[in-house]
Amino acid sequence: MNIDEHLAARVVWLIFIAIWVALRWRPNVRSRRTRVKRTHRSLREQAVYATSYAGLGLLPGIWVFTGFPRSLNFEPLPYALIVGTVLFATSLVLFQMTHKALGRMWSNSLDLREEHRLITTSIYTRLRHPMYTAFWLWALAQMFTLPNWLAAFSGTVGFGTLFFLRIGAEERMMEEEFGDEYRAYVKRTKRIIPGIY
Numbered sequence: 001m002n003i004d005e006h007l008a009a010r011v012v013w014l015i016f017i018a019i020w021v022a023l024r025w026r027p028n029v030r031s032r033r034t035r036v037k038r039t040h041r042s043l044r045e046q047a048v049y050a051t052s053y054a055g056l057g058l059l060p061g062i063w064v065f066t067g068f069p070r071s072l073n074f075e076p077l078p079y080a081l082i083v084g085t086v087l088f089a090t091s092l093v094l095f096q097m098t099h100k101a102l103g104r105m106w107s108n109s110l111d112l113r114e115e116h117r118l119i120t121t122s123i124y125t126r127l128r129h130p131m132y133t134a135f136w137l138w139a140l141a142q143m144f145t146l147p148n149w150l151a152a153f154s155g156t157v158g159f160g161t162l163f164f165l166r167i168g169a170e171e172r173m174m175e176e177e178f179g180d181e182y183r184a185y186v187k188r189t190k191r192i193i194p195g196i197y
Contacts, residue, residue, distance in 0.1 A: 055158015084145030094134035
């Protein structure tokens with residue numbers, strides 16, 4: 001792999017992260033103005049969140065800024081950077097749609113806000129967890145974009161850990177809060193892939 005391909009991969013990742021932070025800034029500020037009524041911020045929840053952060057941000061960031069570990073660099077497939085860029089862009093669109101639909105109901109933890117309501121419109125019409133869909137696309141984009149075994153696959157492992165350890169607890173919390181309304185919503189939607197799962 002030549003220097004230009006390394007640089008292109010780094011630039012794409014950095015641009016994606018910058019846009020993601022910008023997209024998330026306002027929803028984060030707005031949601032913090034609405035008090036949390038109920039939370040499940042257990043030690044386990046914090047650990048899986050940290051694992052996801054390490055896989056999607058910290059480990060790729062170390063490679064992007066330092067090149068470490070160079071011994072795990074590999075030659076990317078032709079057009080891999082283009083595929084990764086498209087996946088990153090698609091995930092950003094989903095993040096934006098999800099934040100717009102959730103408004104002040106959004107939280108990065110298992111929280112229910114005061115006067116919390118079940119969102120079933122916009123991107124939530126067919127998917128219960130489009131934010132998780134966006135994160136899966138982010139993890140896949142890393143695999144195509146970053147030509148380093150650790151940086152490329154850390155997102156899949158990190159976010160996969162969060163997803164599989166959190167999804168059940170999140171859906172139980174929603175069912176406890178919204179009861180039959182949520183159960184009916186589950187019957188007509190999929191978790192993260194329309195018509196499949």
